Amino acid sequence: MAVFGFAVLLPVIMTFAYSFTEWNGYGTMVFVGIDNYVKAANDMLFRDSFVHVLIYIAITIVLEVVVGLVLAGLVSVRRRGSLWFRVAIFTPVMLPMVVVAVLWAFVYNNDFGLLNAALQSMGLGDLQRVWLGDPATALLAVSVVSGWVYAGFYMTIFYAAFNQVPTEVIEAARLDGANEWQLFRRIKVPMIRNAITVALLLCITGGFQGFDLFYVMTNGGPYGATEIPTTYLVKSVFTFQNVGYGSAMAVVLTAVVVALGLVFTRVNREKPEDVRS
Amino acid sequence: MSLTEPKAPSSQRASGSKHHAGRKTPLRIPDVLFTGALAVIAVVFFFPMLWMVFSSFKSNSAIFATPFALPTEIDFGRWVEAFEIGHIGQYALNSIIVTGASVLGILLLGAAAAFAFSRYRFRGRNLLMGLLALGLLLPLQSYFIAQSTMFTQLAITDTRWALIIPYTAMGLPLAVYLLKVYLDAVPNELFEAARIDGASDLRVFGSIALPLLRPGLATVAIFSALSSWNEFLLALLYIQDDALKTIPTGLLAFSSRYVTDYGLLFSALSIVTLPMIVIYIVFNKQIVEGITAGSVK
Numbered sequence: 001m002a003v004f005g006f007a008v009l010l011p012v013i014m015t016f017a018y019s020f021t022e023w024n025g026y027g028t029m030v031f032v033g034i035d036n037y038v039k040a041a042n043d044m045l046f047r048d049s050f051v052h053v054l055i056y057i058a059i060t061i062v063l064e065v066v067v068g069l070v071l072a073g074l075v076s077v078r079r080r081g082s083l084w085f086r087v088a089i090f091t092p093v094m095l096p097m098v099v100v101a102v103l104w105a106f107v108y109n110n111d112f113g114l115l116n117a118a119l120q121s122m123g124l125g126d127l128q129r130v131w132l133g134d135p136a137t138a139l140l141a142v143s144v145v146s147g148w149v150y151a152g153f154y155m156t157i158f159y160a161a162f163n164q165v166p167t168e169v170i171e172a173a174r175l176d177g178a179n180e181w182q183l184f185r186r187i188k189v190p191m192i193r194n195a196i197t198v199a200l201l202l203c204i205t206g207g208f209q210g211f212d213l214f215y216v217m218t219n220g221g222p223y224g225a226t227e228i229p230t231t232y233l234v235k236s237v238f239t240f241q242n243v244g245y246g247s248a249m250a251v252v253l254t255a256v257v258v259a260l261g262l263v264f265t266r267v268n269r270e271k272p273e274d275v276r277s
Numbered sequence: 278m279s280l281t282e283p284k285a286p287s288s289q290r291a292s293g294s295k296h297h298a299g300r301k302t303p304l305r306i307p308d309v310l311f312t313g314a315l316a317v318i319a320v321v322f323f324f325p326m327l328w329m330v331f332s333s334f335k336s337n338s339a340i341f342a343t344p345f346a347l348p349t350e351i352d353f354g355r356w357v358e359a360f361e362i363g364h365i366g367q368y369a370l371n372s373i374i375v376t377g378a379s380v381l382g383i384l385l386l387g388a389a390a391a392f393a394f395s396r397y398r399f400r401g402r403n404l405l406m407g408l409l410a411l412g413l414l415l416p417l418q419s420y421f422i423a424q425s426t427m428f429t430q431l432a433i434t435d436t437r438w439a440l441i442i443p444y445t446a447m448g449l450p451l452a453v454y455l456l457k458v459y460l461d462a463v464p465n466e467l468f469e470a471a472r473i474d475g476a477s478d479l480r481v482f483g484s485i486a487l488p489l490l491r492p493g494l495a496t497v498a499i500f501s502a503l504s505s506w507n508e509f510l511l512a513l514l515y516i517q518d519d520a521l522k523t524i525p526t527g528l529l530a531f532s533s534r535y536v537t538d539y540g541l542l543f544s545a546l547s548i549v550t551l552p553m554i555v556i557y558i559v560f561n562k563q564i565v566e567g568i569t570a571g572s573v574k
């Protein structure tokens with residue numbers, strides 16, 4: 001407990017305190033009230049970073065949660081022989097994000113990258129891009145990598161949840177003539193709503209905390225197109241020595257994440273009452 | 278899947294519709310096609326990793342000219358070179374020390390705290406539990422700024438402690454929470470009986486609680502080991518000394534030093550990746566359980 005208090009709780013309080021000051025990390029600390037928060041509210045870069053992270057979260061919900069759900073649905077139709085598949089798809093979750101980021105920076109590389117080479121060989125040379133260097137595609141490119149890593153993770157969660165759907169329910173629906181798609185859409189998915197809510201919570205709060213991929217692959221560039229709150233505040237604090245301002249942004253970010261977490265826990269707790277079909 | 282089947286009228290519910298009587302057997306996709314589809318998805322997923330390993334055996338010019346070709350020869354010379362000049366051995370050792378110490382700390386402190394929360398009613402218990410629950414929600418961003426100035430003032434940045442302490446602290450809330458769930462399920466009579474037999478608190482903890490917690494401890498160990506092993510942001514901020522870097526930051530330093538020697542970089546990536554895949558294949562059941570339990574809470 002003491003370790004936790006010392007290394008997490010105390011810094012949380014101190015970060016909160018810093019957020020009301022102007023400080024470069026070693027000089028004198030000046031109390032400035034809520035100036036930093038006013039500044040954050042008017043800071044276009046900070047606002048943009050929130051827009052970017054929201055887009056990123058929206059894309060990753062599709063690429064991770066929806067794709068994971070569909071994959072789990074596919075796998076649960078034929079359970080036999082699916083182990084190797086589940087093992088394969090889950091593998092990227094194991095790898096350090098930095099390794100993934102460096103590898104995918106190569107995949108997107110415009111000189112020898114796998115993606116451009118694949119497009120070329122399929123006769124789609126026109127679609128070739130400098131994926132990470134083009135503000136129009138960089139954010140999408142980073143989101144796809146995140147999808148590559150976590151689709152298997154969510155698939156595993158959903159697969160476990162599908163396996164807990166009572167077989168009698170599925171058999172009954174089958175006798176009534178439901179096909180596999182109807183089973184999936186009308187029986188299995190509604191019955192694992194709790195797992196889906198948890199997955200959404202993880203995906204959203206995780207998205208707000210994303211850092212590794214962005215830092216290694218683009219570090220906010222090109223032209224700030226992939227700047228997200230975390231990379232922006234790390235820059236303000238550790239590159240520009242704006243400890244106070246960075247702390248204020250950190251507090252805002254924390255408030256968003258904790259609020260979302262609380263909302264989701266509440267929603268989940270209410271779940272049992274309003275389970276419909 | 279359903280593309281070949283006419284869509285059922287939307288008013289029908291899956292239950293109790295007689296209109297389906299004519300097609301009682303649901304449409305089955307041929308097994309071969311199905312397995313084939315899964316195989317294609319798996320290959321697409323795996324392709325970047327295969328490409329990484331293939332490219333590690335190629336020269337720069339071969340990587341540029343024939344990105345899809347299999348390497349002409351399998352020469353582990355590049356791997357050895359990458360391992361040596363990339364200090365990967367050193368980074369791996371650092372990662373092992375930091376991860377090992379953090380996991381040990383999390384297991385010991387987490388088990389003790391879970392035992393206390395589960396078995397004793399003490400003043401401030403609820404407050405502490407509340408703080409712990411908060412710890413489950415708090416993102417890293419809420420404390421790393423002040424933590425870094427604190428560590429600078431305490432002069433523990435650029436030591437392994439700068440990573441071991443926060444990793445342990447970050448892993449504790451979830452560990453305590455999960456282990457407490459395990460302990461709460463243990464019937465109280467077991468502990469009462471031991472106490473009547475004259476066992477001390479410490480003895481009860483060591484001889485009864487810990488052995489019962491074994492599966493829980495394994496789960497906690499797996500996910501805390503993986504998150505410490507892969508952690509990047511704090512490692513980046515607190516460790517500047519190259520000799521103390523862990524694998525993620527070390528690899529990043531390596532990749533900025535040899536930006537254009539792609540074969541060497543691919544070798545380094547392969548060296549880091551393959552052992553993890555091997556470990557994963559061997560322990561996949563435990564690891565999948567550990568990671569999913571760890572994040573679903």
